[in-house]
Amino acid sequence: xxxxxxxxxxxxxxxxxxxxxxxxxxxxxxxxxxxxxxxxxxxxxxxxxxxxxxxxxxxxxxxxxxxxxxxxxxxxxxxxxxxxxxxxxxxxxxxxxxxxxxxxxxxxxxxxxx
Amino acid sequence: xxxxxxxxxxxxxxxxxxxxxxxxxxxxxxxxxxxxxxxxxxxxxxxxxxxxxxxxxxxxxxxxxxxxxxxxxxxxxxxxxxxxxxxxxxxxxxxxxxxxxxxxxxxxxxxxxx
Numbered sequence: 001x002x003x004x005x006x007x008x009x010x011x012x013x014x015x016x017x018x019x020x021x022x023x024x025x026x027x028x029x030x031x032x033x034x035x036x037x038x039x040x041x042x043x044x045x046x047x048x049x050x051x052x053x054x055x056x057x058x059x060x061x062x063x064x065x066x067x068x069x070x071x072x073x074x075x076x077x078x079x080x081x082x083x084x085x086x087x088x089x090x091x092x093x094x095x096x097x098x099x100x101x102x103x104x105x106x107x108x109x110x111x112x113x114x
Numbered sequence: 115x116x117x118x119x120x121x122x123x124x125x126x127x128x129x130x131x132x133x134x135x136x137x138x139x140x141x142x143x144x145x146x147x148x149x150x151x152x153x154x155x156x157x158x159x160x161x162x163x164x165x166x167x168x169x170x171x172x173x174x175x176x177x178x179x180x181x182x183x184x185x186x187x188x189x190x191x192x193x194x195x196x197x198x199x200x201x202x203x204x205x206x207x208x209x210x211x212x213x214x215x216x217x218x219x220x221x222x223x224x225x226x227x228x
Contacts, residue, residue, distance in 0.1 A: 042220050101159050102149075
């Protein structure tokens with residue numbers, strides 16, 4: 001059983017479209033992080049959300065942490081080919097446990113076509 | 115250094131052989147983590163070091179896996195009697211403290227056991 005479920009697993013869109021990807025769990029996390037990973041590289045941290053209901057914006061990317069701190073979403077406005085990559089969500093402090101250990105979802109593989 | 119450095123970037127070994135994977139974290143980062151990423155999966159936690167000691171090795175799959183960090187900086191992940199199922203990308207990450215608001219990952223070592 002996957003602790004963090006990400007959806008969709010694959011997403012292929014045209015440049016300029018908007019999209020939302022989701023990260024859901026039945027467990028509470030103390031914080032949730034989003035990473036983007038490109039082929040042959042390690043994941044790169046995009047954002048950390050800590051407070052239930054928190055919304056953070058990073059240029060065209062908007063991240064939201066659910067009120068109950070069990071889920072999160074990533075919305076991309078006017079997607080560009082440079083946004084292509086594997087988007088991973090990762091939770092820390094699962095059900096009050098240690099904060100240093102991250103539990104990752106399987107990721108959403110996004111392809112933005114020119 | 116400026117980032118987390120992992121060597122080698124690729125390693126092909128025969129079943130039953132011993133391998134060592136090296137991680138050089140960001141200078142001054144006291145926390146170091148090893149994760150393993152199999153094809154189509156998110157990274158899975160292996161072990162966490164705070165300074166020289168392994169604070170949590172609960173993710174190591176069995177006693178063929180061992181990691182050290184003797185001087186609190188460079189770490190080596192050691193795998194004995196490799197098996198084909200050990201094939202994966204081994205990722206190292208570091209962070210500056212106990213609170214996990216984001217790791218910096220290296221590019222990983224792709225291990226292939228033939």
